[in-house]
Amino acid sequence: MGKAVATFAGGCFWCMVEPFDQQPGILNVVSGYTGGHTENPTYEEVCSDTTGHVEAVQITFDDEKMPYKDLLDIYWRQIDPTDAGGQFHDRGRSYQTAIFYHNEMQRTAAEESKRKLQESGKFTKPIVTPILPAKTFYPAEDYHQNYYKKNALHYKMYKQGSGRKAFIEKNWGKKDESDRRNKLTPMQYHVTQEKGTEPPFQNEYWDNEKEGIYTDIVSGKVLFSSRDKFDAGCGWPSFTKPVDQDEMNEVLDTSYGMRRIEVRSKTADSHLGHVFPDGPKEHGGLRYCMNSAAMRFIPKEKMAEEGYGEYLRLFD
Template sequence: MKEYATFAGGCFWCMVAPFDQLPGISSIRSGYARDEQITSEASALVKKENEYVEAVQIVWDPSHITFEELLNLYWQQIDPTDSGGQFSDRGPSYRAIIFYHNEKQKEAAFDSKKKLAQSGRFKRPIVTPILPFSSFYKAEEQQQDYYRKNAFHYKLYKEGSGRTDFLTQHWPKDRSYLKKVLTPMQYFVTQENGTEPPFTNLYWNNKKQGIYVDLLTGEALFKTSDQLPSHTGWPIFKRPILYGNIKRVPAQHSTALKSKEGDNYLGLLLTEENSEYYQVNSAALRFIPKEKLKEEGYEDFLILF
């Protein structure tokens, strides 16, 4: 049995990727949802400009994930104290709104909002409205799955809008949902700074051309032309694609490597005879072959080959 959930959270580009990782999700469409709260006294022009908000509509299987879990993840993508838009996107069409499709969703949404307000996580009031669903219109095809089709520009936009910094500040440790979408090894490595077994992981001896991206955020990290023969049993690289996408975190006897946007653990920085090498866990990466870069939204990186 399938159900629908409709969430507005500012620019719909940023509202697809978080839910796309969850089990039980059949589809996520970017589009425009109608706000029926526009007053009858408003002029026709005002109604036309303000009655639709950018939103995503999710088709999901409640036997795999609950509406309450979707709500929990929704709150972690927005600023629920802002009634005038979201982050750098201002105006009525960028408001955050929860649209409920039935009474059960309505009750769950109001309960979730109440719990968030009582948590004290935000100093200002929670103002995100909860409204009955009316209609939804799918956006143009080029807007669908934008985070995959245009990964580089999407990353720049999300960071530049202020959304990334805000979410990192207010939800620094709320990653319990990742246990549903990652394998035990992937979670152990990326979230608990673990190390996978050598020589039995996916990419330690990869010979195909392509790039490696962060398993969760999709940010480009390494390319195969910089991958060295490994005698340790883990992938080793001479350099990252973009130095700015890698964070170095000093540890007691080593330097840990983390992805900048996702803050996911990758591996260790090795030094040998004044040279640096990046030893990374395969479980923290997703490999995209050269021939699929355009399809996956990484066309800008074809110039590397």
Template sequence: MKKIATLAGGCFWCMIKPYTAYDGVEKVVVGYCGGDKENPTYEEVVRGNTGHYESFQVYFDDEKITYRDILNIFWKNIDPFDDGGQFVDRGNQYRTAIFYSDDEQKIEAENSKKDLEEKYGKKVCTEIIKLENFYEAEDKHQNYHIKNEGHYNMYYKRSGRYNFVKSYWDRNNIDREKLKSRLTDIQFEVTQNDMTEVPFENEYNTNFEKGIYVDIVDGKPLFSSTDKFESGCGWPAFSRPIIDTNVMERVDYSLGMQRVEVRSLNANSHLGHVFEDGPEELGGMRYCINSASVRFVPFDEMDKEGYSDYKKYVK
């Protein structure tokens, strides 16, 4: 069923790209929510006098991506503990909020917020508000990350959002000492410190056995052997994830480059990077994944290990 999620995560330019990689997301539209003035302009809203939030709407097919998935992506791209705005953007117009359109969305939002507070032991300042109106922003603000890529990348990197996401969500959601005791050194460095293993000298580069690759941290299925191909890059390469919502993509500015990082959505493990130079017949994408970030489960052992439901993804 086609549905709409309405959210506010600070500067709306920064909240579109995180959703564009997921199957089931049909479009993302930015606009203004929660104020009294009809059809406000961007200039009016940014002054903070209209009561509106810079917001966005995600149009999605809930048979492919759930509302809870949408919320999980939302949390990992904002600072929900800030009640005065988001990062460099201060003021009521930049506060975070979830606008629900029905009781089902309201309950899901409340449960999701409660889970976050219990996990981190901190008050989540993101408001949960009944949706009364949504006014689409001017065309120049739609898909800003595409229309003004250079300015978007500079703003995103310097606004404080990028550093917060990397330092907080990618570092503070696990017991690092406990995890370090059960992973090998290379597995820990890759998944938790974003290290890249040596090309060609890693466990799964030349493995084309039938099966699936799961997150080394929590066992969540990430890739299928069906989508693995020889790329010559020295690391395992896949044309797509086994399920889109099991991974997330994020701009990575490390090492003086701009790349797209791939992380597991559930455990937040660093997996590798994705590039647009894969085989055209496979969709054109190359998910370049560190062997140390995954564990291979052979097809014949999938039932025993509890992955029977994923056998349909292995041909």
């Protein structure tokens, strides 16, 4: 198949970019307006609820690497699909949810996905998100694009203050345990979900010297680059720094009578390993001691093929 387009409305479009952006197979995510009756609407016009448009995101993706049904799974986990009047603290037509299908396959997949969610019992109220034919999509103003990157602090405060973050954590939290048990090997599950530790010198990447990136085995988010990997002599893959510090959650770990700093992935809330202050001083002095089972290595020559082409800049 190859390149395809998906369009989702989920309330404020600021909060609908990050969950899809940088996932494997995602080529582009644009914030904009669709579903209405006016041409080239502005943000102010859409917010006035006079244009018929909703805030939405249009996603260009490679459906061989990211199937449409997986996009639907991500979508449902970002919204309250039982709310017909808006989303969280944002009320009105422009903040309503909708799935806009671009072909018959997407319509069928969306309807099946909606049916399964309703029958799952996850929500006691009816699922009211409509499934509609795609209409002209108008990109929003530049300052709205990739807002979560451009205005990270305000974005985080808004996502929390609007009630979206708490809703997602309450209703979805981690992905269902059975789903992760099915997708992960016993060691991967033990490490990422049970805060386990794999044996030193008997794991996949401790002595890997190939060029490439290390991604979260659960979420697919990029964690580390081979350029920052070094041999710490400990038997586990070690790095001087992560690619994106925002994807790292560092928490105090007092297990086994020790005081250590645990490293967890932000998106998947997976246990990755620990960070210690005994790394190379010339590179900041930190040692991110990771478990191979928490990561997936993607060789440099396959990064573009697997949807991580933008990270080739790490090897310039």
